[in-house]
Amino acid sequence: MATTTTKSAFWRGVRDGAPFLLVSGPFGLLFGVLAAExxxxxxxxxxxxxxxxxxxxxxxALQLMxxxxxxxxVLISALAVNLRVxxxxxxxxxYLGSAPLWQRAIAAYFTVDQSYAxxxxxxxxxxxxxxxxxxxxxxxxxxxxAPGWMAATVTGAMIGAQVPDSWxxxxxxxxxxxxxxxxxxxxxxxxVACFVxxxxxxxxxxxxxxxxxxxxxxxxxxxxxxxxxxxERRTKEQST
Amino acid sequence: xxxxxxxxxxxxxxxxxxxSFALRFAFIxxxxxxxxxxxxxxxxxYTAVAIIPALVAPLVAWPAPTGGTPSLPHxxxxxxxxxxxxxxxxxxxxMGTGAASFVLLLYLGG
Numbered sequence: 001m002a003t004t005t006t007k008s009a010f011w012r013g014v015r016d017g018a019p020f021l022l023v024s025g026p027f028g029l030l031f032g033v034l035a036a037e038x039x040x041x042x043x044x045x046x047x048x049x050x051x052x053x054x055x056x057x058x059x060x061a062l063q064l065m066x067x068x069x070x071x072x073x074v075l076i077s078a079l080a081v082n083l084r085v086x087x088x089x090x091x092x093x094x095y096l097g098s099a100p101l102w103q104r105a106i107a108a109y110f111t112v113d114q115s116y117a118x119x120x121x122x123x124x125x126x127x128x129x130x131x132x133x134x135x136x137x138x139x140x141x142x143x144x145x146a147p148g149w150m151a152a153t154v155t156g157a158m159i160g161a162q163v164p165d166s167w168x169x170x171x172x173x174x175x176x177x178x179x180x181x182x183x184x185x186x187x188x189x190x191x192v193a194c195f196v197x198x199x200x201x202x203x204x205x206x207x208x209x210x211x212x213x214x215x216x217x218x219x220x221x222x223x224x225x226x227x228x229x230x231x232e233r234r235t236k237e238q239s240t
Numbered sequence: 241x242x243x244x245x246x247x248x249x250x251x252x253x254x255x256x257x258x259x260s261f262a263l264r265f266a267f268i269x270x271x272x273x274x275x276x277x278x279x280x281x282x283x284x285x286y287t288a289v290a291i292i293p294a295l296v297a298p299l300v301a302w303p304a305p306t307g308g309t310p311s312l313p314h315x316x317x318x319x320x321x322x323x324x325x326x327x328x329x330x331x332x333x334x335m336g337t338g339a340a341s342f343v344l345l346l347y348l349g350g
Binding site: 022023026038039040044047048051052053054056057058060061063064065066071074075077078079080081082083084085086087088089090092093096097101104105107108109111167168170171172173174175176177178179180181182183184185189190193194196197198200201202204205212213216217218219220221222223224225228229 | 243244248249251252253254255256257259260261263264265266267268269279281282283284285286287288289290291292293294295296297298299300301302303304305314317318321322323324325326327328329330331332334335337338339342346
């Protein structure tokens with residue numbers, strides 16, 4: 001009986017995750033193409049996607065390596081872009097924390113935007129789910145997305161090797177990032193963070209070792225956090 | 241385009257693999273259900289919306305295809321992509337708009 005429900009939870013996850021193929025597919029493809037443009041061969045691009053499995057961090061690292069940024073800056077920046085997965089991990093812990101360690105370790109690898117977003121909604125709306133069912137659902141959400149991401153990377157890398165340099169694909173990466181940022185600007189505080197980061201990044205671009213990125217990122221984060229506190233306080237004052 | 245030095249590439253891949261896993265495992269594996277300090281969570285919320293624009297801004301202001309010369313069409317395409325993403329909250333639609341206007345830019349630029 002338990003096996004049946006666990007199995008059906010997995011397949012529900014697969015079904016719910018399927019539409020996200022439309023997002024991870026094109027982005028995986030783009031990563032492959034840009035990786036090939038940067039001189040990576042297909043196995044290198046695939047290893048990158050398999051080992052790191054974090055789109056925005058992969059794009060960031062790729063861009064900075066092309067700018068010949070020091071390796072430390074590459075690592076710090078790419079990991080900072082991916083800090084949100086630490087928040088996902090924190091927020092999933094109450095639901096999955098009592099699963100066996102090996103399952104939690106595998107779940108950690110599969111913690112990405114899609115699996116998190118689907119799972120947290122599911123777990124909140126169906127509190128009666130058992131921990132094995134939750135785990136099964138969580139893995140199910142990645143059932144198509146993860147293989148899709150890898151397959152798209154390989155396809156993209158094969159296509160990218162054929163694309164002539166004259167197409168100026170260098171500019172596609174900033175556009176892809178901008179497309180990702182738009183929907184992230186959910187609150188005025190997010191907009192403040194983004195604006196301050198941009199305003200700092202332009203003059204700070206003169207700093208050596210791509211340090212400007214770190215400085216501007218920190219400035220944006222602090223501005224966002226400040227704005228959040230200020231906006232909360234203002235809302236409270238208005239309601240009293 | 242410049243090729244990436246293999247040592248840098250593999251250091252980045254291994255470093256990011258370990259680092260990304262550590263970030264993901266930190267809480268679910270180690271911290272458990274303990275609450276995080278508010279100030280830390282508040283700053284973490286804005287990491288992506290700060291770092292990504294900081295990375296993109298110089299790439300738009302001094303675009304690589306023009307050799308780093310500021311170019312109004314590139315800024316316009318970038319602004320349009322961001323605006324569509326912000327207004328529709330749809331990554332795919334924004335990406336499609338960006339791709340379409342980028343192709344237009346290629347034709348116009350010859």
